[in-house]
Amino acid sequence: MARHQFNISRSADSVSAPPSSRELTTDTVFRGIAWICASLIIVLTACLLFKIGAQAVPAIRQHGLGFIFGTTWDVSRETFGVLPEIWGTLYSSFLALLIGGSFGVAIAIFLTQEFISPRLAAIFRTIVEMLAAIPSVVYGLWGIYVVIPMLRPISEFLNAWLGWFPMFSTDLAGPGLAPAALVLAIMILPTVAAISVDAMRRIPYKVKEAAYGMGTTRWEAILKVMLPTASSGILAALVLGFGRALGETMALAMLIGNSNQINLSLFAPANTLASLLASSFPEAGQIEVQALMYAALVLLAITFLVNVGGLAIQQYTVRKFEGKR
């Protein structure tokens, strides 16, 4: 029937025409290339997993689950455990998300809800996005020379007055969790802010008009209408930010103190998986490399779980706030 219609329109000498054979070939080729590219990503991920997994097998066989719950990393005695690193990775990323996430969302509200003129908002947005272009090492150096000296008196004050509270139970000697988390928060800020801004912008203007039309104040509109409507996009931003924080290496290796211990204190040195990998790989012997591969696998598993978890929460909010799809 479709063919019939084509014929009719053609005979009527109209502008529409059936696709030429060249267009059809282009379409098939493009489709093929798109398929190959898409499947290559999956193949690449599978290859990566396989390679790391294969190298980690001897370590997995030898250390088993004890690797995840062990707290010692001693190459000369061949004892390997990454619990302090897992703890440090999650704790630092969580703190970074708490700080960077709230600032990121606040910036998104500030830039999209007519607090400032659109031109000024564009300038602000560019500046925030420029933060993403600063290399990790520069953040690390800035942390060492600016953030740590700045935090030291604060940590001494908090430790002296609120030392009974576990999070302030030590003071900051040099590198430690607090400067690392703070710098990490700034590093994930552009990601969270940029995606949240996009999410807020995608809300149809009539939603806001409807909210104001019903007599809400500005804050009621933002908190009860705009944020829930954009919630799935904002959640995606937070998940991406958290993922970035989990994998960040260089700045953390410079700032966190690389100390294998589990401590609730914000000002104690800690360690992360990525930092352990970065600092141990260059000089690692064969047995240590296997253990490091196992650690890499653990890091991969954590990021995977975080992404899946984030996705699940996102689906849930989409259903709750945006209606069934």
Add this chain to the structure above:
Amino acid sequence: MSSSIFRKFALATVGASLVIGSSVATADTKLIGSGASFPFPIYSKWFKDFSKASDGVRVDYQAKGSGAGIQDLVNGTVDFAASDAAMNAEEMSKVDKGVVLLPLTAGEVVLAYNLDGVDELNLPRDVYPQIFTGEITQWNDEAIVAANPDAELPDEQITVVVRSDSSGTTHVFTGHLSEVSDDFKSTIGQGKSPQWPQTQSFIKAPKNDGITATIKQTPGAIGYIEYGYAKLTGATTARLENAAGNYIAAGAESGAAALASAEFSDATLPESEVPDLISWIYDPAGEQAYPIASFTWLLAYKEQDDEKAAVIRDFVEYAITEGQKSSDELGYIPLPESVIERVRNAATFIQ
């Protein structure tokens, strides 16, 4: 008798290799090496000068770390390697072409610290191992105060900075501490990356420069670095009590005094006729010897093609003669004459 034959043979070979070297030079020979980062500053100066002196020879050296260098040598991806921890028998047995180990330079490990108003610090033999086992935690600890009656030591916590990466420097340093203190030996022991005490006063930083930067930024910090880095950055370093009971600062003379007590056996490397030039000076005996010093080794194949062998022999000869002159200014210790003789002899096994 055999040694005099050796010597004649050595001299003849060196002479011949110099002649061959100049003819080889036109052939654009290129050497690839990798390994220890500690001797990198002096090696890179040597490679540059050697390349100029023998136009056409190019040497590419990557300071990846001792462990990686040994790995590369075993895998056969380089022409030579360098290591601060020499090689163990198992590693040597994996190299099919055989290895020749040559100590080309030596360095000292110093304790750098950051204490406002304290420019000189003496650390007794029983004190500094205890700092690194985490037993002494305050700068105004009685034991430290007793050794430094004139210094105003603050009531401040000692922050100990150690290496986060596996390193030859750590191997040398922990080797010395294990020799001096049984307690250190049993709780931590020698290693390239041992398990340090898990307390909040221990901080790890990557590489020599990372430790130096962390110490400079952290009041009350102490850490171990190569003397060359301390000299370069002007870090304040402690004087350590040596085996003879004297407090000695690191430097060219005290380093040379430490090397003087190095003992080389006349044994050969396992399953090979190459002289064994591995010697550790964990606790030098001399009156004026600085207590923590160590050689660093160049690792070459025993067998390779003639051209490369000739160039490597040329380079070794250059390093132990002309090269030693730049040791002092870069913070390394010149090799004693007796060691140079042994290196020259062993280099003839590179064929």
